[in-house]
């Protein structure tokens with residue numbers, strides 16, 4: 001669907017990412033359409049990443065691909081619009097935050113029960129399985145990218161780091177040597193070009209009897225992300241990608257080594273995410289990026305505290321340093337689903353589960369159901385005005401660094 005910027009009303013900023021700003025918005029010309037999340041890239045933003053435009057277009061492409069090939073745990077494109085100044089696209093609004101904010105709201109120790117882990121992992125595996133089946137390796141699995149719908153089911157979001165790998169390499173994957181570095185000159189260039197940027201803290205919180213409200217400063221900041229500046233054609237062989245992307249604590253050993261990677265990086269990230277859900281921290285985090293990467297390459301995950309049968313075996317097998325020995329490498333999602341931790345899961349009925357472990361609060365539900373009535377319209381704003389104001393504030397800040405941001409939307 002073609003959106004028209006003149007018809008879009010934004011209600012509030014949902015969050016800001018490396019690529020752009022996300023608004024809760026609605027289309028005034030389609031009052032029956034529920035509010036959606038509108039991602040907007042300001043093409044003239046001086047602080048934007050050099051490849052933001054390309055990544056945004058890729059994300060729109062993936063979302064439109066999912067429109068033809070839908071899946072209950074993946075978003076599809078509601079509509080998009082491009083002007084000389086903006087690139088904007090709409091996806092379903094997830095009012096209940098993400099797995100990261102949900103975990104941090106759990107008391108007393110910010111960890112999920114085995115049953116909740118099984119539920120969320122099953123939905124994530126189902127979504128990854130679908131992406132892989134259409135040739136897309138996700139490459140950005142982390143709790144912040146697992147959004148919660150009002151029904152309590154998940155949606156994986158953020159596809160700008162995803163990549164197409166030819167489906168003929170999906171299953172079974174060729175047993176590629178794990179130590180086959182790309183030519184040395186490529187390697188050095190890639191390392192020199194890598195950069196890290198830190199995103200602002202995730203902007204959602206939840207509250208329910210089991211979930212406590214979190215002061216903003218206690219919420220976990222979004223994990224540091226490693227992003228490529230460029231992906232030279234020579235770095236892609238069709239079966240493996242050699243670009244260096246991901247989120248520090250979730251990056252796999254083969255990416256750190258520069259060995260080339262494929263769908264198995266998603267199974268590694270699933271192992272990290274499972275560990276974080278169960279133990280409240282990621283397994284290889286160091287005091288610096290260098291130490292984190294050293295740990296990724298050499299350290300084994302520590303399973304302290306109560307032994308969670310099945311779960312620790314699942315984590316160990318997903319966190320195999322050698323991708324060819326990793327669960328899911330040879331048999332894809334089916335191999336992961338067959339792990340004993342998932343015994344009893346009815347994969348084809350997941351979307352019908354009526355009582356997921358956590359439901360959206362009444363407040364969150366209400367926001368998801370905002371309809372376009374008169375008061376909503378007066379409370380709304382035009383995203384173009386928002387960015388105009390942001391630019392004015394940036395200019396003022398350059399002139400007078402002590403000035404405080406006044407942009408409150």
Ligand SMILES: Nc1ncnc2c1ncn2[C@@H]1O[C@H](COP(=O)(O)OP(=O)(O)OP(=O)(O)O)[C@@H](O)[C@H]1O
Nearest residue numbers: 014015016017018019020022037092093094158203
């Ligand atoms: N569908 C959605 N429903 C509700 N909130 C959303 C939705 N999509 C994004 N958000 C919010 O907006 C924030 C930024 O979104 P997102 O991470 O997709 O942007 P991004 O520019 O791709 O960021 P990055 O690439 O740094 O992760 C998210 O952390 C989340 O809080």
